[in-house]
Amino acid sequence: xxxxxxxxxxxxxxxxxxxxxxxxxxxxxxxxxxxxxxxxxxxxxxxxxxxxxxxxxxxxxxxxxxxxxxxxxxxxxxxxxxxxxxxxxxxxxxxxxxxxxxxxxxxxxxxxxxxxxxxxxxxxxxxxxxxxxxxxxxxxxxxxxxxxxxxxxxxxxxxxxxxxxxxxxxxxxxxxxxxxxxxxxxxxxxxxxxxxxxxxxxxxxxxxxxxxxxxxxxxxxxxxxxxxxxxxxxxxxxxxxxxxxxxxxxxxxxxxxxxxxxxxxxxxxxxxxxxxxxxxxxxxxxxxxxxxxxxxxxxxxxxxxxxxxxxxxxxxxxxxxxxxxxxxxxxxxxxxxxxxxxxxxxxxxxxxxxxxxxxxxxxxxxxxxxxxxxxxxxxxxxxxxxxxxxxxxxxxxxxxxxxxxxxxxxxxxxxxxxxxxxxxxxxxxxxxxxxxxxxxxxxxxxxxxxxxxxxxxxxxxxxxxxxxxxxxxxxxxxxxxxxxxxxxxxxxxxxxxxxxxxxxxxxxxxxxxxxxxxxxxxxxxxxxxxxxxxxxxxxxxxxxxxxxxxxxxxxxxxxxxxxxxxxxxxxxxxxxxxxxxxxxxxxxxxxxxxxxxxxxxxxxxxxxxxxxxxxxxxxxxxxxx
Numbered sequence: 001x002x003x004x005x006x007x008x009x010x011x012x013x014x015x016x017x018x019x020x021x022x023x024x025x026x027x028x029x030x031x032x033x034x035x036x037x038x039x040x041x042x043x044x045x046x047x048x049x050x051x052x053x054x055x056x057x058x059x060x061x062x063x064x065x066x067x068x069x070x071x072x073x074x075x076x077x078x079x080x081x082x083x084x085x086x087x088x089x090x091x092x093x094x095x096x097x098x099x100x101x102x103x104x105x106x107x108x109x110x111x112x113x114x115x116x117x118x119x120x121x122x123x124x125x126x127x128x129x130x131x132x133x134x135x136x137x138x139x140x141x142x143x144x145x146x147x148x149x150x151x152x153x154x155x156x157x158x159x160x161x162x163x164x165x166x167x168x169x170x171x172x173x174x175x176x177x178x179x180x181x182x183x184x185x186x187x188x189x190x191x192x193x194x195x196x197x198x199x200x201x202x203x204x205x206x207x208x209x210x211x212x213x214x215x216x217x218x219x220x221x222x223x224x225x226x227x228x229x230x231x232x233x234x235x236x237x238x239x240x241x242x243x244x245x246x247x248x249x250x251x252x253x254x255x256x257x258x259x260x261x262x263x264x265x266x267x268x269x270x271x272x273x274x275x276x277x278x279x280x281x282x283x284x285x286x287x288x289x290x291x292x293x294x295x296x297x298x299x300x301x302x303x304x305x306x307x308x309x310x311x312x313x314x315x316x317x318x319x320x321x322x323x324x325x326x327x328x329x330x331x332x333x334x335x336x337x338x339x340x341x342x343x344x345x346x347x348x349x350x351x352x353x354x355x356x357x358x359x360x361x362x363x364x365x366x367x368x369x370x371x372x373x374x375x376x377x378x379x380x381x382x383x384x385x386x387x388x389x390x391x392x393x394x395x396x397x398x399x400x401x402x403x404x405x406x407x408x409x410x411x412x413x414x415x416x417x418x419x420x421x422x423x424x425x426x427x428x429x430x431x432x433x434x435x436x437x438x439x440x441x442x443x444x445x446x447x448x449x450x451x452x453x454x455x456x457x458x459x460x461x462x463x464x465x466x467x468x469x470x471x472x473x474x475x476x477x478x479x480x481x482x483x484x485x486x487x488x489x490x491x492x493x494x495x496x497x498x499x500x501x502x503x504x505x506x507x508x509x510x511x512x513x514x515x516x517x518x519x520x521x522x523x524x525x526x527x528x529x530x531x532x533x534x535x536x537x538x539x540x541x542x543x544x545x546x547x548x549x550x551x552x553x554x555x556x557x558x559x560x561x562x563x564x565x566x567x568x569x570x571x572x573x574x575x576x577x578x579x580x581x582x583x584x585x586x587x588x589x590x591x592x593x594x595x596x597x598x599x600x601x602x603x604x605x606x607x608x609x610x611x612x613x614x615x616x617x618x619x620x621x622x623x624x625x
Contacts, residue, residue, distance in 0.1 A: 012414055013043035013396035015376035018053060021060050022345075022379055029062040043396065056398040056552075058380035059345060065095030070108035072099035072307025073491060073528045076542065077458040083107045098382065098546065099307040100346050103455065103526075104167035104463035105138040113345065115352040118160045119145040120235075125155035126199060127176035131232065133163035133317050134349045135310065140188070141171040147189040148173075151196060162318015164232040165465035166219055174214055174232075175199055183211035219464070222480055226431040226440060226451055227311075227424055228467045231318040236353055239321070239360040247321040248366065250433030251328055259289060259333040265437035266429065270449025275301055275385075275422035276493070276523045276599065278512045281429070284419060287409035288334040291417040296336040298327050298371075299394070299413065301422045302343040302350070303378050303385045306494025308526030311453045311465060312423035316343075316350035319427070320357035324366070324373065326426025329433060330419055331371040339373035340413070341423075342390050351375060382550035386598045387420040389552060400554040401598040422524070424453060444470035448511035452525055456482040458490075459531035468510075474527070475505040489530040489614075493523025495543055496603035498610035499536075519610060521603065536615040540608050541569050547604045558601025561592040569608065573620035 020039065024031060031039070031054070033047070040047045054060045067087055071080050087094050087109070100108035118132040119142065128148065131141055148158055166172060172185035173195065182204055184195050191209060198207040211217055214232075225231075234241040254262050266282040273279045288296060300323060304312040315323055327339045343351055355375060361367045381399045383389045388402035391413050412418025421429075428450070432440045444450045448470040454477055457463045462482040474492070478484045484502055491499045498520035500508065508518045515522045530539075548562040568585045571577045589605040596602040612619050 009044070011045075011049070011395070011397065013045040013049065015394050015396055017043045017045070017050070017396040018057065018060070018379045018393070019377060021050070021054060022057075025054070025060050025062055045396070049397065052398050053379075053396065056381065057378075060379055063095060065093045066111075067092045068095040068097050068100075068110045070098070070100045070102065070110075070307075071096045071542075072103070073495060073539075074099075074103040074308045074457045074526075075107045076539075077528060077530045077534075078107050080107045083109065097346065098550075099305060099309075101304060101310040101313040101344075102135050102138050103308050103310050103457040103528075104465065105135050108138070110346070113348050115348040116142070118142065119149055119158070120160045121149055121156065121158040123155050123157045125157070126196075128156050128158045129161050129174040129176075129181065129232070129234075130158060131163040131170065131172065131318075132160035132349075133314060134347075135167055135314075136163050136170045136172070137349075139167065139170040139186070143189050144171045144173060144187050144192060147192040148196075151193060159235055161234060162231040162236050163314060163465075164214065164220065165228060165314065165467075166217075167464055168462040169211065172211075172214075175204070177204060180213045181215065183214040183217065184209045185211060219466070219481060223466050223468055224443060224451055225467045226435060227315065227322070227427040227453060228465075229431060230322065231314060236318050236320055237356040237360065239357075239364060242319070242321045246434055248325050250430040251325050251332075251366070253433050254329045254332055259335075262329060262333045262433065263289070265432060268437040269432045269441040270444070270447075271425070271428055271432060271440075272448070272512065273421055274424040274428065274453070274524060275387075276306075276521070278522065281421065281425060284409055284421075285330065285333055287407070288336075288417045288419050291334075291410060293417050295338070295414075295416045296331075296334055297413040297416055297418040298330045298334070298336045298339045299387075299390070299418055299420045300327055300339075300341040300426055301385065301387065301390055301420055302341050302347070303390060304344060304347075304423070304524070305382045305385045306496075306524050306526055308457050308491070308494060308528040309455055309524040311455060311525065313347055313350050314465065315423050315427050316347070316354045320354045321361065322427040322430045323354070323423050324357060324361050325430035326421075326428070327373060328366060328371060329429055330421070330426070334417070334419060336371060336419070339367075339371060340394060341373060341375045342378060342384070342394060343375055344378050345380065351377065381552070382546075383552045383598065383600050386600070389598070390420065391418065398552070400552040403597060424524070445509070445511050445513075447513055452510060452522070454481070454510075454525050454527060456527045456529070458527075458529035460487060460529040461485060470511045472510050473506050474500075474508045474510050474514075477510050478505065478527075484529070486531050487529045488532055488534045489536075491528045491530070491607065492526070493521040494526055495546060496599060496606055497521050497523050497526075498606045499530075499539075499614065500610070501614055520606070536611040536618040537569075537573055540611050541566070543607050544569055544604070547600060551600060555595075555597040555601060557592045557596045558598075558604070561588050561596075561601060562604055564588060565592070565605070565608070573618065577620065
C-alpha cells in the first residue's frame with residue numbers, strides 16, 4: 001500500500017489487490033472466507049472491501065472457457081455469432097468479451113492472454129520491416145516472419161515495427177530500396193520467395209503485390225500524421241532508433257521552455273482530450289498545476305473499451321515512447337510525482353512492449369526518483385474507462401463513478417490532484433511539443449483544431465486506421481481512405497454513439513461539433529460499419545443488455561434505467577408491446593440522459609434513439625420514407 005495514504009486506509013488498498021485476486025481466483029477458483037481475510041490483512045483493508053471487489057469485476061471469477069470470442073460491435077457486424085456457433089460445434093467452451101482491440105482483423109478469437117514472442121533477425125543485405133502489432137499478427141504477420149527467416153536464398157535484417165494502420169494491406173512487408181521503403185502486401189507465406197526474388201533481381205515493381213514507396217502510397221500521402229507519425233518506422237522498443245526519429249524532442253523543448261509555455265502551446269494547438277469528452281487539455285492541466293499539494297499523479301487511461309477503437313493499443317505497441325513522453329511532459333507541467341497507465345487486460349502485447357519502453361526510459365534517466373510510471377492492469381469493467389471510476393479501481397476498489405465536484409484535477413487518485421488523459425491525447429502532446437503548436441493548430445476547423453485518428457472497421461472492405469485533419473465530411477473520409485460499398489449503417493463513437501444511415505454521412509462534418517450537431521458523438525474516433533444484414537432492433541437490444549451488465553450501479557438512473565429500458569425494448573415491436581411503452585421509453589431517455597452520474601447512463605439511449613428514428617419499421621413503427 002502506498003505511503004501517501006497517510007496511514008491505514010481500508011478504502012484504498014491499491015491496484016495490486018486486484019492483481020492478486022485475479023491470479024488466485026483464476027488459478028484456484030472461489031476464495032474461502034479465511035483466505036479473503038488473509039488478503040484483506042495483507043493489503044490493509046477489510047474482508048468486506050475484498051468481497052466487494054470480487055463481486056464487481058468480471059475477471060475476478062474463475063474462467064472455464066477454452067477460447068474467447070469478441071462480441072463488440074465491429075465483430076458482431078462481421079459475424080461473431082456464427083464464429084461462436086462453429087467453435088461450439090467443434091467442442092470448444094466459448095467465453096465472450098466485448099472488445100479485444102482487434103477490430104480491423106475480422107472476428108477476434110483469443111485462445112490465451114499471453115503476450116506474443118516476435119521473430120526478428122539482425123544481419124546484412126536487405127533491410128526488411130514487418131509489423132508486430134497484434135492486429136497485424138492476427139492477420140498473419142508472424143507467418144510471414146517465419147517464412148522469411150526460414151528462407152535461405154538471401155541475407156537480410158528483419159526489423160519488427162508497429163503497424164502503419166493500413167490493415168487491409170496486412171501483412172505488409174517493407175524493404176529499403178536505395179533509401180526508400182517499398183511495400184508489398186497483403187502477403188501470404190507463399191508470396192515471400194517471389195517477393196524476395198523480385199527485389200534481388202532489381203525488379204520489385206514486377207511483383208503484383210508491390211505497392212511502391214509506402215510513404216507515397218495514396219492512403220499514406222492523404223494523411224497528416226502527428227500521433228501516428230512514427231508508427232511502422234522502426235523497432236518500438238529500440239530507444240536509440242526511436243530517439244533518432246524524434247522521441248523526447250518534445251520533452252526537451254518542454255524542459256527548456258517551462259510549464260507555462262507548455263500550457264500556452266496546448267491552448268494554441270487547440271488540443272482537446274481524445275478519450276471522448278473532448279475537454280480542452282490545457283484547462284485541465286492548468287487546474288492541476290495550480291494545486292499546492294506536494295503529491296500529484298498523471299494517469300494514462302489505456303482502458304480502451306469502445307468497440308471499434310484501437311489506436312491506444314497501436315500506440316502502446318508501435319510507439320510507446322510517445323505515451324511516456326507525453327506523460328513526462330504532463331508531470332513537468334503540473335509538478336507530478338507519480339505516473340500510472342491503467343491498461344485493460346486484453347492487451348498483453350501492449351503491456352509487454354510498454355513495460356520494455358518504460359524500463360529503457362528509466363535506464364536513460366527520463367524516468368526515475370522524481371517521476372516514474374507503473375502499469376496497472378484492470379480487472380474487467382467497461383465503466384472504468386470513465387476517469388473517476390478508473391481512479392477508484394486504481395485504489396483497489398469497485399470501479400464506481402464518483403460524484404463531482406471535486407474534480408480529479410483537485411482531488412483524484414488517493415485524494416491528490418490527478419490528470420487523467422487517454423493514450424492518444426498524451427501522444428498528441430509529445431507531437432505538438434515536437435512539431436510546434438502553430439503547425440498543429442493551423443489545420444482542422446476553427447473549433448476542432450488539428451487531426452482526428454479515425455478507425456474505420458466493421459463490415460467494410462477496407463478496414464484501416466488513419467490520421468487526417470478535422471473538416472470535410474464523414475462520407476469524404478470513407479471515400480478517401482476506406483469504402484462504403486455495401487454499408488447500410490455506421491455507428492460513430494463507440495457503443496454509446498449514435499447510428500447513421502450511410503446516405504446521411506455526406507451531411508455530417510468530421511469534427512467534434514459536426515457529430516454533435518448531427519445528434520451523435522465523435523468519441524474516440526471509432527466508425528463501425530454494418531452491412532445489409534444490419535438488424536436495428538437486435539443491435540439495440542444488444543447495446544442495452546451491455547449497458548445493463550456494465551453499469552457500475554452507483555446511480556439509480558443508470559442502474560435501474562438500463563434494466564427497465566431493456567425490458568421495454570424487448571417488448572416494443574412485438575406482440576408483447578403494451579400501450580404506453582414508447583412514452584415510458586421516452587421518459588426513461590429524459591431521466592437517464594439528464595440525471596446519470598456519467599456517460600454510460602447519460603448516453604445509453606443515443607444508439608436507441610437514433611436507430612428507432614431512422615429505422616422505425618424495425619420496431620413496428622411507421623417509416624418516415
